[in-house]
Amino acid sequence: MQKNLLRKMWWDGRMGHLTYLMFSLQLINFLLITYNFLIEGEQIFQTFLSDLWLFGTIFMIFYIPISILIGKWHTETQISIEMTMKMYEDPITAKMVRGLFDVQNNVSSKKEIEEFRNFLIEIEKRDIKEF
Numbered sequence: 001m002q003k004n005l006l007r008k009m010w011w012d013g014r015m016g017h018l019t020y021l022m023f024s025l026q027l028i029n030f031l032l033i034t035y036n037f038l039i040e041g042e043q044i045f046q047t048f049l050s051d052l053w054l055f056g057t058i059f060m061i062f063y064i065p066i067s068i069l070i071g072k073w074h075t076e077t078q079i080s081i082e083m084t085m086k087m088y089e090d091p092i093t094a095k096m097v098r099g100l101f102d103v104q105n106n107v108s109s110k111k112e113i114e115e116f117r118n119f120l121i122e123i124e125k126r127d128i129k130e131f
Helices: 004-041 043-048 052-089 091-104 110-125
Strands: none
Touching: 004 043, 004 052, 091 110
């Protein structure tokens, strides 16, 4: 139980770091660098956007909808392509589908079916029992 708990906490920590903390820090860093190089020192921009908070607000008004639209496009189009490509590279999936295909077409022997069944049982034994 403790081993699985530590591994799950390690996974959750990595995902929280990558997905939320680093994203937030990178966004703030990008905002500060853009303001520093684009706005500060440029008389044309500084007359309109003299304050960092104003620049940040305007930036976020545009950034959030654009990022949502890009994310929606990615979810609706790109993820299915990525998952399909991963399926072509996954030997375990290929072995399982081939095994099912061979059983359905009576190509597999009883011994091969039993080996395949034991293979699946071994995978199930490695379940961390979190769900």
